[in-house]
Amino acid sequence: xxxxxxxxxxxxxxxxxxxxxxxxxxxxxxxxxxxxxxxxxxxxxxxxxxxxxxxxxxxxxxxxxxxxxxxxxxxxxxxxxxxxxxxxxxxxxxxxxxxxxxxxx
Ligand SMILES: [Zn+2]
Numbered sequence: 001x002x003x004x005x006x007x008x009x010x011x012x013x014x015x016x017x018x019x020x021x022x023x024x025x026x027x028x029x030x031x032x033x034x035x036x037x038x039x040x041x042x043x044x045x046x047x048x049x050x051x052x053x054x055x056x057x058x059x060x061x062x063x064x065x066x067x068x069x070x071x072x073x074x075x076x077x078x079x080x081x082x083x084x085x086x087x088x089x090x091x092x093x094x095x096x097x098x099x100x101x102x103x104x105x
Contacts, residue, residue, distance in 0.1 A: 018093040024083040032082045034059035038066055039075035048073075052081075 023029075031054040041048020050062030063076055 016093045018089040018091075020087045020089055022085060022087075024085045028085070029083040032080055035079045035081075036060060036063055036076050037079070038070070038073045039077055040070070040073040 033052050033054060034056045035052040036050040036059055037043075038045075038048040048066070050059060050066070053059040059078075066073060
């Protein structure tokens with residue numbers, strides 16, 4: 001990136017910000033989405049990827065259907081989509097908190 005507006009250099013960082021990062025509150029978020037995939041099938045295989053569902057048992061149920069067709073496929077990977085929230089905290093950065101640099105204009 002060329003120097004100028006938006007460029008990050010050690011001289012352009014003049015302040016650190018403290019962020020609190022946490023799962024989105026229940027009232028502000030959509031439900032988690034669960035999905036399983038077979039680790040024996042190719043990564044991009046539709047047949048090796050289960051249905052995405054808010055209901056964990058429905059998502060897991062796909063594994064039994066897959067096992068009925070491929071009993072030798074015994075490894076699975078779960079993906080969970082969960083929303084998170086980042087809140088900027090006021091005041092100085094506590095010494096124990098990870099920080100993110102802020103580039104001032
Ligand atoms: Zn499989």
